Amino acid sequence: MGEQLECDTCGASIDIKELTKSEAGKYASGGFLCTDCKRIASDENLLRSDSFIPAGLIRRGLAFLIDVLPITALVFLVFYASTPFKEVFHNFMNDIHNVDYRIEYTKYKSTIRFVAGVIYICYAVIFESSRFRGTLGKRILGIEIVDASGDRLTRVTAIKRNVFKILSAIIAMVGYLMAFFNKQRRTLHDTLSGAYVIKRARSTRSV
Secondary structure, X not given: OOOEEXXXXXXXXXXXXXXXXXXXXXXXXXXXXOOOOOOEEOHHHHHHOHHHOEOOHHHHXXXXXXXXXXXXXXXHHHHHHHOOHHHHHHHHHHOOOOHHHHHHHHHHHHXXXXXXXXXXXXXXXXXXXXXXXXXXXXXXXXXXXXXXXXXXXXXXXHHHHHHHHHHHXXXXXXXXXXXXXXXXXXXXXXXXXXXXXXXXXXXXOOO
């Protein structure tokens, strides 16, 4: 038996696990097909299932920090130990007002951020499309990422979600701020990829 939703129109229970691939693709953006009245049930009804409780934004932020800080620290240490960044870093720290030192330091800082970002995206794609349904930070804080049917993300969907994070971040982080204005706490990249970030179900899910 799959997760049960309630039809907006007739009130019938809908087993979302029974949706075919074609139905899931056809109705993912608008909801789920009710087999009784043949109407589309709004995906907001996901909130009525204990398995689809949206993860809190503070918890999501903490999970991100748990994931990204070690990656950034590791990249920093690799650059510090194997590139001229060590000398650049010490020069800058000893004279932060020196323009030349600041420029060199900023170049390395941008490179470190870029490399750490690429590694994070690859790491997130792998874990979000795995049986873990989320990164280690999300696992620690009881969060998972699923599609509209409650299944783990495909590799393609996970790639879309993480690439769309770039779109969410540009223009003053508006894509992230969207999560404050909808019940499902979905960001722009969640919406565009068809993903839901939810509290991990207590019961064991199929993989």
